[in-house]
Amino acid sequence: MGPPRGDPPPTTVEYEPVSVKDLLVEMKDTSEHLIDLSYSAVLLNNGEIATEVLRLEERMDVLQLRARMSLLMAARNPADAEKLAPVLGIVSGAEKISDAAGDIAKVVLEEVGLPSAMRAALPEAVETLVRASVEEDSPYAGRTLLDINLESETGVRVIAIRRGSEWILNPGPDTEIRAEDVTLLRGPDAGIEDVYGTITGVEYSPPEIADSEIEDLDRAVDSIVLMKNLSELAVDLAYGSILFDTVELAEEVRNLEVEVDALRSRFEAWTLRAAGDAPDPVALRGLLHLGFSTEEISDAALEISEGILREIDVHPVVELAVQESDEIIVRVSVESGSAIEDTSLVDGVPESDVSMNVLAVRRPEAGWMLVPDADTQLQGGDVLIAKGTRTSAETFRALASA
Structure with missing residues (x-):
């Protein structure tokens, strides 16, 4: 896939001694940002964000080439x-995720066609995400994120910065905002409005949201949003499985991939039914593109975890990549009679003495529940996907056992 329109052709990539560990970590972060940005571009119908996806995809192309040379x-x-x-499975899977994200972005840039109901799904799908260029006279220019205290003051996070052709993913407190930086901001509408104006000097215009009167189309859009969330979780678990050498997580990736396949089948049926009632069936073409690309992402997640499923020993370079962080992802089964059975989840955190964030619950009769609601009660037989420190994870496992 080529670079954004109007950009120069890709630069030549030659072998140079680099840390494979650092490349893998950056590819993981880039994959997650690509998925997030591409779907946000669609839900917001935002061509600027879609263009940034293609720029970031070009960055991924360079990363995967360097990783292959080093390997x-x-x-x-x-x-x-x-x-x-x-x-190599990580590298190949990351490349496929990148290509799929680029295809999703092109649905917006090439005006393939999307129903207005896509925007109606936004409030339940993601927070608002915008692209904002830092003006020379912006009060934020020349200051660090810690000094600005942006998230505490406004609820808005700077999730990435593009400085020319270089990217700063997951910027930290010491990251400085500079004039002409391109920032990607995520947060509530009220905070986005204030921060966007402060950074750019231009008033923020929120996206228009229209409801659909076609029931089957609403079902199709809801399916796409659920497929997106499941695919994102699959990618997170896939990287977790190989970085932490955990077969349990790899098995959940396989479960998620099967679920996404089933969802796509139902999604296609609802989209075809909706075409009969839609005033302009051609406007639904983009939905079909999204369905295909979303399934590609879940397939790529399975490819990333394939080595773990086949019980191939993890190379030391992968172990090095995970030693920098004490945070891990675990799968925990809630046993009947355990200490956390019948406890509630509040914003994904169980009412217990352990600090673990539950990302998803797989319940035998209900399937997957992502980012569980505050009133969700844990039941015996639930399978939890949770994130936290190694110490907390061990305590959490003990609490889930009878």
């Missing part, structure tokens, strides 16, 4: 090749 140089014998195979 080829590292394979000295059959044993090395066997252990490096799962790492």
